[in-house]
Amino acid sequence: MQMVLQDKHNMLYRLVLDAMLVSVALILSYIESFIPLSFLYIVPGLKLGLANIPVVFAVYNLSVRDGIAVAAMKIALTALLFGSPVSFLFSLMGTVFSLTIMISLKKFFTKKKLTFIGVSCICAAFFNIGQLTAAAFIFKSLSPLFYLPSLIIGGAIFGILCGVLLNLTSALLQNRRCFRQFKH
Amino acid sequence: MFKYKITRGDILVIIITLLLAVVCIPLLLIASKDTGKYFEISYFSSDNVHYETYRLDVDNSYTVSNNGYTLTVKVENSTVYVENSTCEDQICVHTNPITKPGTSIICAPAGIEIKIISDNKGDSDADGVAG
Numbered sequence: 001m002q003m004v005l006q007d008k009h010n011m012l013y014r015l016v017l018d019a020m021l022v023s024v025a026l027i028l029s030y031i032e033s034f035i036p037l038s039f040l041y042i043v044p045g046l047k048l049g050l051a052n053i054p055v056v057f058a059v060y061n062l063s064v065r066d067g068i069a070v071a072a073m074k075i076a077l078t079a080l081l082f083g084s085p086v087s088f089l090f091s092l093m094g095t096v097f098s099l100t101i102m103i104s105l106k107k108f109f110t111k112k113k114l115t116f117i118g119v120s121c122i123c124a125a126f127f128n129i130g131q132l133t134a135a136a137f138i139f140k141s142l143s144p145l146f147y148l149p150s151l152i153i154g155g156a157i158f159g160i161l162c163g164v165l166l167n168l169t170s171a172l173l174q175n176r177r178c179f180r181q182f183k184h
Numbered sequence: 185m186f187k188y189k190i191t192r193g194d195i196l197v198i199i200i201t202l203l204l205a206v207v208c209i210p211l212l213l214i215a216s217k218d219t220g221k222y223f224e225i226s227y228f229s230s231d232n233v234h235y236e237t238y239r240l241d242v243d244n245s246y247t248v249s250n251n252g253y254t255l256t257v258k259v260e261n262s263t264v265y266v267e268n269s270t271c272e273d274q275i276c277v278h279t280n281p282i283t284k285p286g287t288s289i290i291c292a293p294a295g296i297e298i299k300i301i302s303d304n305k306g307d308s309d310a311d312g313v314a315g
Contacts (some may be wrong), residue, residue, distance in 0.1 A: 033273070044279035044289070082272060084251050086228055086295040108193060117190050118197030125201045135290055139226045139297040140233055143288035146214045152205040156198065163194075 017062065021054040025074040025079070028053065033082070042145065043154040045131075046103050049124050050163050051078070052098070056120060056166055059102050060109055061174060067102070071095050089138060090131045097130030098123040116170060119162035124159030125152045214286040220300035223264050223282075225257070228295035240264065240300065242282075253294035264298055266291065 029051035037046055055074060059067030075095050079088035102123050106116040128151040135144035220240055227234045227250045238246065238259070245267070246257045255276065256267040265281035266289055275289035276298075285302040 018287040043287045045273075045292075084253075084293040084295065085230065086251070087273075087292040105197075113191060114197065115189070115191055118194035121194075122197050122201050126203060129204075133290075135297070138228050138233070138295070139288075139290075139299075141226070141288070141297065141299055142214055143286055143297070143299045144290060145208075145211045145224055146287055148211050149205045149208045152201065152208060156201045156205070159201075160198065179309050 013037045013067060016063070018058065018066050018073070020079065021066075021070045022073040023059050025054040025070065026077055029074075029078055029082070043150045046128075046151060046154040046158070049120075049127070049155070049158050050121075050165075052123070052127065053162055053166055053169070055095075055099075056102060056116065056123065056162075058169065059099070060106065060116070061170060064103050064106065068099065071099055086138060090134045093137075094127040094130035097133070098127040101126045115163065116166035117160055120163030120166060121156045121159040122151070124162070126156035128152055128155040154181035213297050215284040216286055216302060218284055218285070218302065219262055220285040220302050222301050223259075224299050224301050225297065226297040228297075237301070248296065250294045253291070253296075255291060255294060255296060257298060264300065265289070266298070269294070 032048050032050050035048055037048070051074065053059060054069045055067055058070040075088065075091045078091065079085075083091070090157070102119060105119055109119060129148065130150065132144045132148050136142060222237050223240050225236045225238070225248055225299055227236075227248075229250070230312045236248075238244075240259060240262050242259065243261070245261050245290075246259075248255050248257055253269065253271045255271075256268045258265055258267045260281075263281040263283040266276040266279070269276050269291060271291055271293040273293065276289050276294075276296070279289045282289055282298070288297055288299040290297050
């Protein structure tokens with residue numbers, strides 16, 4: 001009985017933490033829309049990627065399952081609130097690409113060979129690759145891929161910035177009791 | 185206070201990312217050197233992609249709509265750009281004017297792609313529908 005209660009408590013705890021991270025992601029994605037990057041004419045559609053911080057945080061500080069849940073909720077809710085079917089497909093493909101690389105790099109992170117800076121950098125690049133692949137598939141043309149080199153570099157730069165932010169927030173939060181419980 | 189510092193692994197991953205960008209540089213060749221004669225607007229809807237082709241050498245302004253959004257596409261001196269759009273992100277409006285075959289402007293909310301095509305492509309008739 002004690003065990004069952006403990007499990008339920010854990011499930012609830014996880015649900016609350018994940019929901020919290022999803023709402024942080026939504027707020028960040030809203031804030032991000034106010035940051036003008038329109039002066040970057042050569043890289044249309046480049047974003048700071050702040051909204052992906054909670055996803056990376058969930059995958060690395062909670063668990064892969066939590067990360068996937070946060071990412072899925074984030075793209076579904078962002079599409080419902082601010083997007084359209086096409087932008088949903090773009091971010092779905094981008095998230096699938098970046099989550100794949102994020103999960104496969106997790107073992108290097110736990111061995112302390114990588115920090116969030118590297119992880120976030122390559123994830124941002126893969127997010128953009130995924131988005132442009134989706135665009136190429138949707139419109140059945142190769143033209144969107146023209147922006148790939150500039151978007152990879154732009155994404156990598158902003159990814160490093162997000163990685164620095166993640167390193168700072170993670171260092172502050174990881175010893176909190178609520179996160180310590182879900183190390184794996 | 186902050187436990188994490190940049191590691192050798194990070195630098196390696198950053199270099200790999202930059203190499204990835206270098207590997208993708210040949211994709212810039214999608215854009216050919218000559219100026220295009222036509223541009224194609226693709227409209228994405230749930231069941232198909234619908235194409236319309238217009239002339240690039242005639243200055244004009246077109247109003248196109250899809251998915252509930254309306255874009256004003258302007259042709260000026262053989263370049264195409266989106267003058268204004270009712271979409272939220274305005275990425276299409278802020279994309280550089282395009283003129284070379286292979287380059288494109290995308291409006292994700294509206295599901296519209298504007299692409300320059302060269303005259304030798306042969307599908308220059310307007311209102312061609314592809315499944």
